Amino acid sequence: KKLAERRWLTLGWPEEHGGLAASHMMQVIYKEEMSYFRAPTQLGVGPDRLGPTIILYGTDEQKRRHLPGIAAGETVWCQGFSEPEAGSDLASLQTTAVADGDYFVVNGQKIWTSLAHRADWCILLARTDREAPKHKGISYLLLDMKTPGVEVRPLVDMLGRKTFNEIFFDSARIPRDCLVGELNRGWYVAAATLDFERSGIDRVMTGIRTYEALVEYAAQAGADGGRLLDDTRVRQKLAELAIEFQ
Secondary structure (H helix, E strand, O other): OHHHHOOOOOOOOOHHHOOOOOOHHHHHHHHHHHHHOOOOOOOOOHHHHHHHHHHHHOOHHHHHHHHHHHHOOOOOEEEEOOEOOEOOOHHHOOOEEEEEOOEEEEEEEEOOOOOOOOOOEEEEEEEOOOOOOOOOOEEEEEEEOOOOOEEEEEEEOOOOOEEEEEEEEEEEEEEHHHEEOOOOEHHHHHHHHHHHHOOOHHHHHHHHHHHHHHHHHHOOEOOOOOEHHHOHHHHHHHHHHHHHHO
16 A cells, blocks of 8 residues: 555556556666565556556546556456466467356356455456457456356465465356457457566566575585585576576
């Protein structure tokens, strides 16, 4: 909430939508510093993925309804893209959304959905034309996670953490006004969302900070008085990692 008060969650958004209209370089510097010092940033995919996508493709009503909650840090969004048989080949997704009057009826499954167990809303890619080529016939929908017929099952990792989830849809009904962009052309809207995600400078800085911690650990003496850093193979591997980060 403190980041939202300063408009740092929405640094690059236009001012009329609650942002600061910051330059690309200012956004890079902000993400570098916040990630390197492990400062809390955002929860969910609203500020850096969905918000900019709605600004580009959303209706005026969608902007009024969703952007303020994202900018205020009040609404948590997850991203329902991947499926058991559609990961890297995302266009092979099989979750369907069948038009029924003023609604789409959704059936299918998503997997590896980060924060779905805590999210208020979900960006959902679903197939709305099963006869079209796989990159076509996909639509981009906004799903209220409290919708009847939506079930979230957390995937617990070896450390007992719940980060990823499965989502199951059993005739969940989504209003047609939750369609972003044109019907059956959601692939192109999703491509914009993924473009916003892929900048990734924050993940690079997180990696650099972790690397520095690894070097510090390797320089410490163990119980036998020796150091990992004295091993030529360890030094070689650390050098290779340093080159990759550069």
